[in-house]
Structures are given as C-alpha cells and as structure tokens.
Amino acid sequence: MDNNEFRENAHQLVDWMADYFEEVENYPVKPDVDPGNILEQLPGEAPQEAESFEKQFNDFQNIIMPGMTHWQSPNFMGYFPANTSFPSVLAEMLTATLGAQCMSWLTSPAATELEEQVMEWLRKAIGLPKVFTGAIQSTASTSTLCALLMAREKITDFTVNESGFPKGETFRIYCSSETHSSIEKDVKIAGFGRQNLRKIQVDENYAMKPDALEKAIRKDLENGFTPTAVVATIGTTGSTAIDPLKEIGEICSRYDIFLHVDAAYAGTALLLPKKRWMNEGIELADSFVFNPHKWMFTNFDCSAFYVQDEALLVRTFEIMPEYLKTPEDQRVKNYRDWGIPLGRRFRALKLWFVLRSFGIEGLQNKIRQHISLAQNLKDQIEQHQHFELLAPVPLNAICFRFHPNYIDDEEKLNELNEKLLNQIQDSGKLFLTHTKLNGKYTIRIVLGNTNLEERHVDEAWKLIQNLAQSLIA
Ligand SMILES: *Cc1c(COP(=O)(O)O)cnc(C)c1O
Numbered sequence: 001m002d003n004n005e006f007r008e009n010a011h012q013l014v015d016w017m018a019d020y021f022e023e024v025e026n027y028p029v030k031p032d033v034d035p036g037n038i039l040e041q042l043p044g045e046a047p048q049e050a051e052s053f054e055k056q057f058n059d060f061q062n063i064i065m066p067g068m069t070h071w072q073s074p075n076f077m078g079y080f081p082a083n084t085s086f087p088s089v090l091a092e093m094l095t096a097t098l099g100a101q102c103m104s105w106l107t108s109p110a111a112t113e114l115e116e117q118v119m120e121w122l123r124k125a126i127g128l129p130k131v132f133t134g135a136i137q138s139t140a141s142t143s144t145l146c147a148l149l150m151a152r153e154k155i156t157d158f159t160v161n162e163s164g165f166p167k168g169e170t171f172r173i174y175c176s177s178e179t180h181s182s183i184e185k186d187v188k189i190a191g192f193g194r195q196n197l198r199k200i201q202v203d204e205n206y207a208m209k210p211d212a213l214e215k216a217i218r219k220d221l222e223n224g225f226t227p228t229a230v231v232a233t234i235g236t237t238g239s240t241a242i243d244p245l246k247e248i249g250e251i252c253s254r255y256d257i258f259l260h261v262d263a264a265y266a267g268t269a270l271l272l273p274k275k276r277w278m279n280e281g282i283e284l285a286d287s288f289v290f291n292p293h294k295w296m297f298t299n300f301d302c303s304a305f306y307v308q309d310e311a312l313l314v315r316t317f318e319i320m321p322e323y324l325k326t327p328e329d330q331r332v333k334n335y336r337d338w339g340i341p342l343g344r345r346f347r348a349l350k351l352w353f354v355l356r357s358f359g360i361e362g363l364q365n366k367i368r369q370h371i372s373l374a375q376n377l378k379d380q381i382e383q384h385q386h387f388e389l390l391a392p393v394p395l396n397a398i399c400f401r402f403h404p405n406y407i408d409d410e411e412k413l414n415e416l417n418e419k420l421l422n423q424i425q426d427s428g429k430l431f432l433t434h435t436k437l438n439g440k441y442t443i444r445i446v447l448g449n450t451n452l453e454e455r456h457v458d459e460a461w462k463l464i465q466n467l468a469q470s471l472i473a
Contacts, residue, residue: 001053009053017089024073025456028428031067038067069431074449074456078433080237080265080397081448084299087357091350092299102344104324105332112333115348118355122304125360126270126290129283132306135338136347140264141182143289143305144231146317146339148173148190150287150307151229151258153316161316165191171228172220174198176208176243178236180262192228205392206241206437208232214251221255229258232285234278235266238435238442239391239399242266242278249284261288267304268295269371269395271364278394295370295448296363298354302347305339313338366450370396373457374447380461386468390442397446399437402468414441416471423467430460 001009041063071082102111119134137143152160152171159166171192175183177199187197198220201212217227230252232243245261252259261282267290269275282288288306292298307313318337326334336342358366374396381387381400391399401417417434418441424430435442447457 005053009057012057021072021086021451024070025075025451027070027073029070029073029075029431030425030428031069032428033067038063072450073431074452075429075460076431076449077445077447077460078431079444080294080446081450082293082300083295083297083448083450085297085354085357085450087353088297088299088350091353095346095349098346100346102346103336103342104326104334105328106326108346109332111346111348112335114352115335116333118348118351119304119306121355122292122351123306125355125363126267127273127276127279128270128288128306131283131308132288133310134304134306135335136344136351137289137303137305137339138301138341139182139293139303140180140262140289140291141186142340143287143303144182144260144262145186145189146305146313147231147258147260147287147289147307148186148192148229150309150312150316151260152190152192154258154312155226155228158315160191170196170225172196172198172217172225173229173231174200174213174216174227174257175231176200176202176206176233176236178202178206178208178238178241179231179233180237180264183231183262196225202241206236206239208243208248210244210247210251213248217251217255217257227255227257229260231260231262234261234263235269235395237265238437238444240266240393240395240397241391242394244281245279246281246284249281253284259285259287261285263288263290264303265291265294266395267291268363269367271296271360271367272371275395292351292354295367296354297358297366297450298350301345302351370448370452373452373454374398377445377447377457377461384465390437390440396448397444399435399442399444401440401443402471404472410440417441417443420464420468420471423471424464427463427467430463 070076072084100108100111102108105112115136123132123134137146155171156166173187173192173196175197184194184197188194198216200216201209203209213230220227230248232245232248234242249259266278270279286308289303291303293300293302314337317339335344374393378389378393378398381398382389386402386404387400388403389400401413402420403413407413421432421434421443424432432443432445435444
C-alpha cells in the first residue's frame with residue numbers, strides 16, 4: 001500500500017465508520033454464530049503474496065462483522081459498558097498514525113506532559129484531593145496489581161523486590177465477598193497466595209461490613225499474620241454496591257494498612273458533585289482507580305490510576321539500565337516507572353479529546369441522563385407485580401428478576417430467569433447479563449451506553465415484559 005492508496009482507503013473507512021455509528025442500533029447486538037464458525041472461514045496460513053485492501057475489507061465485512069458483539073449499540077446493556085465516542089475514535093486514529101512508544105519523557109515529551117495534565121484535569125473533575133497524582137494504566141486489573149505491589153513493598157521495606165518474600169511471614173489482603181475477580185487474580189500474581197485473600201462479609205446492600213473487616217484483621221494479628229492491604233470497592237460489579245470508605249479508611253489508618261479503592265466503573269459518577277458522598281474518606285486511601293474506558297466515553301484501554309505516595313510507586317517499579325538513561329531523568333516523569341510494562345501507548349490523547357469535546361458539563365449531562373433513565377426504569381420494575389428488584393440502585397445498574405407471584409420455589413425462579421435471559425440474548429434486540437446475589441439468579445441491566453436514549457430503554461423494558469409473559473403463558 002502506498003501513501004495514495006492509504007489516503008483513499010482511509011477515506012473509505014471513515015465513511016464506513018460513520019455509517020456504522022448511524023446503523024449500529026439496528027444490528028443484532030449478539031451475533032448468531034456458534035463456536036468455530038469464524039475460525040473455519042479463515043485460511044490456515046498467512047498469504048505468501050500481498051493481497052488487495054479491497055479483498056481484506058470485503059473479508060472484514062463478510063467474515064468478521066457477522067461475528068461481532070456490538071458493544072456500542074444502545075441496546076447493549078450488559079456487563080458494564082465499554083464506551084467509545086467520536087472524539088475518542090478520532091484521537092485513536094492519530095495515536096495509531098504517530099505510532100509513538102511513550103515509555104519515557106524523551107521518547108515523546110508531549111505524550112508525557114499531556115498525560116500529566118489530563119490526569120490533573122480528571123483528578124479535579126472527580127473531586128480527588130490534591131495529594132493524589134495519576135498515570136494511565138491499561139486496565140483496572142493492572143492498576144490494582146500496581147497498588148498491591150506498592151503495599152507489598154511498603155510493608156516489607158522493599159525486601160520482596162530485593163530478595164523475595166521473607167521466610168515465616170504471611171501477608172493478608174482484605175476485600176469484600178462482592179469484590180471483582182481481578183483482585184483475586186492480582187493477589188495470586190503479586191505472590192501473596194490466594195488463600196491469604198480474606199473476603200469480608202457484606203451487609204444487606206452488598207457493601208463491606210466494616211466491623212467484620214476489623215474482626216478479621218484482629219484475628220489475623222492474633223494468629224501471627226501480617227495485615228497488608230484492603231481493597232474497597234465503589235460500585236461493585238454485581239450490583240454497584242458502595243463500600244463505606246470512611247469507616248474502612250479509619251480502620252486501615254488505625255492498623256497501618258494500605259488502602260486501595262477500586263472505582264473502576266462507578267468512578268465516572270464522581271463527575272457529579274451530588275455523587276461525591278461515595279468517595280467520602282478518600283483522603284484515607286493510598287490509591288484509587290477508575291476506568292474512563294467504561295462509562296466515560298473513552299475507548300478501551302484507559303484506566304486512571306492515582307496514588308498519594310508517588311515516590312513509593314516509582315520505587316516499586318523503577319529500573320535504570322544504562323540504555324534507558326536520559327539527561328533529563330532528574331527533571332521529568334518517566335511513566336515506564338509508574339507501572340508494569342516498559343512500553344506505553346499514547347493514551348492521554350483520547351482522554352484529552354474526550355474531555356475537551358464533551359466539556360465537563362457535557363460529561364455530567366450524559367451521566368445524569370443515564371442515572372435518571374435507570375431510576376425511572378427501576379421504579380417501573382419495582383411497581384410491576386411480576387418483577388422484583390434484588391439490590392438497591394444507587395447509580396444506573398438495575399438488578400432484578402422475573403417473579404410471578406404464584407411461584408416461590410427459589411430453584412424454579414432461578415431456572416425461569418436463566419431462560420428469560422437466554423431468550424433476551426437470542427432475540428438479538430437487547431443484550432443483558434446476569435449475576436448471582438444471595439444465590440438468586442439476577443438479571444442486570446446497565447444504562448450507560450454513549451448513545452442511549454429513552455426510547456431504547458422503553459423498548460428494552462417492553463421486550464423483557466413480553467418475553468417474560470410468553471414464558472409463563
Ligand atoms: C470492570 C471492573 C474491573 C476490571 O476492569 P479491567 O479494566 O477490565 O481490568 C475491576 N473492578 C471493578 C469494580 C470493575 O467493575
């Protein structure tokens with residue numbers, strides 16, 4: 001491909017992209033394919049000879065597109081959203097074109113300094129105290145891993161980095177039973193051992209019970225364990241429950257335990273001053289993560305990781321081989337020392353474009369709209385005689401189930417709701433997912449897609465009711 005062909009092909013793709021955004025709500029949200037269907041259409045070997053772009057693009061349309069789940073469809077209301085938006089896509093085009101590897105200041109001064117500034121913008125926009133500084137990581141999983149590694153090095157005075165785990169000492173990590181699975185994965189990777197992750201009980205709202213946390217810490221101390229870190233969640237993945245940060249933070253301060261806050265999804269709601277109560281006590285936390293790549297219209301990957309003790313973070317990760325030394329090292333941030341990989345994409349650019357294109361007010365309006373749509377739907381579900389809510393709805397995720405009032409067998413209800421969810425998925429008109437709360441099969445509906453409008457919610461609710469009706473007819 002030469003530059004002229006590139007220009008022509010790129011123009012064609014931009015048209016395709018704009019058409020896609022216009023049409024995406026009409027696509028089946030979930031593709032109608034079986035495992036292996038795509039693979040069997042792909043040749044076993046890469047081509048020996050160059051193929052035309054036209055042929056490649058045709059295959060993209062004919063083989064790949066029919067196998068895609070459409071996350072950007074406003075009818076996608078499963079998991080948590082992974083939103084993109086026009087400014088974010090445009091920035092990614094530039095990022096890919098520049099192809100810069102932004103591991104240190106010298107390897108792209110503008111990328112480093114823009115990251116520094118947009119992370120400050122974002123910190124102020126969500127009301128995080130000034131003591132926090134941030135860097136962009138790939139995911140919340142990685143950000144939390146960074147936090148746990150910081151905690152590990154802090155409590156061992158950097159011994160593990162130097163000579164491995166001290167003999168005879170067992171470190172304990174605490175989170176709630178509703179915490180995201182990535183915490184367990186991170187505990188394994190950080191070398192603490194999965195058995196040393198204590199999952200603390202939750203209350204009737206699925207939030208961590210601080211007294212149970214303190215009890216677990218005391219018991220561990222009595223038994224000779226070393227309490228090391230607590231992970232509190234603002235917006236759990238199951239039901240967006242909000243752990244009581246202030247009480248947890250006070251316990252952590254009392255026992256000198258590292259506190260990490262996982263607000264991967266719900267952190268975006270902190271853009272609204274009215275939702276800042278969720279973060280009350282944040283000054284007691286050592287680190288905080290939220291994902292603009294979920295609800296904040298910045299396409300994957302972009303995870304905002306903030307820490308109070310920058311020196312601890314850098315000392316945990318810093319390496320200085322001869323070939324990476326630069327004359328400016330003492331005066332600049334080298335973000336390679338702020339996380340796990342050496343290489344870094346230029347992710348600040350899309351965040352910059354998103355923040356400027358929407359403006360803080362534009363972002364707030366979208367978030368407010370999503371929350372209000374969810375609150376309306378919550379009321380309708382609550383008022384329906386054959387549906388019930390299974391958790392509070394502090395934001396825009398609704399946990400509910402179909403519960404005809406003449407069925408009370410829990411197992412039957414679980415089966416019925418699983419069937420209902422499968423029918424919803426197979427309809428292609430709506431994509432929802434499920435969780436289990438207190439053993440109950442729970443359908444989740446999350447209203448946070450970039451281009452969500454009231455009519456999509458109305459249609460979704462109609463479809464749910466109709467499919468439920470036909471299940472018992
Ligand atoms: C989605 C989610 C994660 C994982 O996010 P990744 O960026 O995919 O690693 C972690 N914690 C919570 C609460 C989440 O909702």
